[in-house]
Amino acid sequence: EVQLVESGGGLVQPGGSLRLSCAASGFTVSSNYMSWVRQAPGKGLEWVSVIYSGGSTYYADSVKGRFTISRDNSKNTLYLQMNSLRAEDTAVYYCARAGPVVVVTAHPHWYFDLWGRGTLVTVSS
């Protein structure tokens, strides 16, 4: 079955760190663009980060310099290392796979075609 399963969420104090994992099955993480999207309680969706199949990474300004996306090809798993956490980082974090990537004039275009069920991160003292 093709699926994504996140883990690693929990309660952390402001300034603390947490690493989220996303285990994939039914497809190969390293062959796809993979992303993290978060949703604060009662709020909308916010894209966080992406890692390309080639290894390039991009981040939302709100997390740049604090979060790091990576993957372990041998474990077929995506990660999000979150440092210097703030109260406003409290959210459900989803990992998501990109659908077919279309490149137009060197710019990639892709949407999210597969989502995990999410893991809750709460930043509070």
Add this chain to the structure above:
Amino acid sequence: DIQMTQSPSTLSASVGDRVTITCRASQSISSWLAWYQQKPGKAPKLLIYKASSLESGVPSRFSGSGSGTEFTLTISSLQPDDFATYYCQQYNSYPWAFGQGTKVEIK
């Protein structure tokens, strides 16, 4: 950054109604727009990509249209399973951005 604005924020409708949700982009995004459905406590589900292409397995009562800055999601005959929150998302340029959501409620 591109901003996405959906309207209305909440919509009350009955089973069988035709429902239309609008999404506007702050600048042209060509047809690089997707629509997702989210139910409480669940992950979003892809409905439409490239503004009007129906994802495999999604009922044909869902349709999308538009290009440039104005887009619509239409449900031709609302079914009980369709009461949910709907989000548009632009994938023209980083950072990818979502609309604030439209909650479809039972009238």
